Amino acid sequence: MRILYIEDDAKTAERVARGFAEVGHVCDVVADGEDGLFQAMRESYDVLVIDRMLPGLDGLSLVRSLRAAGRKIPALFLTSVGGIDDRVEGLEAGGDDYLVKPFAFSELQARVNALARRPPPVSVQTILQVADLKMDLVRRRVRRGETDIELQPREFTLLEVLMRNEGRIVTRTMLLERVWEFHFDPRTSVVETHVSRLRAKVDKPFATPLIHTVRNVGYSLHAPR
């Protein structure tokens, strides 16, 4: 995967680029907003990671310019200020995801993976399948093998998010945002509780578990390897 990382803090940029390189991605780093825009227009990347506050051209304007030029490349904003209004502004400017600094690299990696392989929005999937687990998005039904599984509406959404990201890590924060629309960090085990309820229905009665815990990061749903 080719990633363009526009970041003016050399130390962060170096660490992130090395992290991506270790997992087999190519990560180009640009330290200036204008150079970043130029680079993003000239070369083809799978994902853009953009710091909001940049010299030359700020991150918001950069993404606006890209979108105005018709580039649909997925963009993730890194924001450092509180993130209350920043998030909304970022998404309005054409960003696809945001992450508040300081972040864990595993979190950034999970989000970049999710963005890069996001299915094109034109093809509407109505059936999701992982191993013998099937989800019918139209009838809102879940089956594993020959067994129907009854899920609460929110459990259904939780499973849907995990299934859409099959084989990739979904972090706790990503789940909080996508399933419950929580943009704050709860002090209780909301995610753990609901994942364990979901597991009790989807994994417990069956021989092979599909939902896997990635320690200190999040969860991943995939067929047994």
Next chain:
Amino acid sequence: MHRDSLVRSTPFRLAVAFAVMVVVAFALTGIAVHKLVEWELRRYQDKTIRETYSVIADAYGDSDLQDMLEAVEMNVRATRGMDRIFEVTSADRRFLGGNVRDFDVPDGWSDIKGRAIGREPDLAYRVYAGMVDGNRVVVGTSQQENDSIQEILASSFAWATVLVAVLAVSGGAALAARVRRRFNAVGDTMHAVSRGRLSARIPSLGNGDDIDALARDINDALARLEHTVEGMRQVSADIAHDLKTPLNRLRLTIEEALDREAHGLSVGEALVEAAVEADRINETFEALLRISQIEAGSRKTRFGPVDLGAILEFLIEVYRDVADDAGQSLFFDRRAGAYPPLSGDRELLTQMFANLIENAIRHCPAGTTLTVKLQNDPQGLVARFEDDGPGIPEAEREKVFRRLYRLEKSRTSPGSGLGLSLVKAVADLHDAAIELNDMKPGLGVVIRFRPDPRVCAA
């Protein structure tokens, strides 16, 4: 503030403009009065001349010229020094009597100059001429008296105008100086504020005039400004305090790791500890920033209609299982019937309610029942978060209250302190009152929302 001369001040300019208007009005009045008096005097003069003429003509009686001449002579004598003129001439223009002679005027009224009758050349005379049985009788009066009356009148008016002008300008200047003193008080205050003395206020006279009202508005704005700045100062102090301690711990942890490495020991555990510490620092920082942003009120721009019942229902759904895992029961007691939507920030209200529910779950032991109630009081919607847990001991409650109502300076556990501060900040933003009740046993947190006038009116 710039101290320009009084002459350039707005009140003084207004006063001068007003004085000019008064003087012009006064001068115009003077001219009108002058004309009116002139006209009246002339009428009176004509009447006198006419009467005198009649008396002389009457003296003629039955063709008695001598009687008439005597009457003329009497009049001449009686009016000596009053500059009146008489002349009687015969039909063949022979002088018969009077005190002037040899001048020519048409019948009826006419105005002549003194030189025509051998008197002071520029003096104007008003004369009346008429025929009495073939004899021509002329009676006249000099205008001198009228002219001098009018002169006196004009000069009085001129002096009065000067006096009015002087009074108007000096009075205006005095008033302007007074107004200017008050403006200067405003200027001095703003100057002090711009120099950093935010507690400066404009002195109020309390007479309720417009400058007073303006001063009150400015003072209100200053009070808000001072409050905001004080809040920011407080936040900086809080950040310093809340972050210094964990930063210190982080430093110690790293030092320990370095130490262990020097002795060839594993450092994994210390690093995990350091990461946790860094996360905690970030969490505190985020919470403080969020609270200060909420307190600054900038979030009001994101206000929209929100349904409190729907938010609470959603949160109960999220937290019921969490409470269940903790061995507690969470119920939603929705007693509110129909109610208008509230104008608010859905995300912040969600976080506030979530905070309150989480506080109860975290601080209550297994077996506790947590009840969330939504009531529709006449005063507005009321959300209650009640538990039958241990509650808060009397002494502790005082502390929680203080922490709730003021960002306390000495915070030991950033978790709960900031949580409640955030609840308070969000409630404040929504103009909602918050109170803590002793449920005997347990704790009850009550949040009273005010009905939104905009939504009600719609």
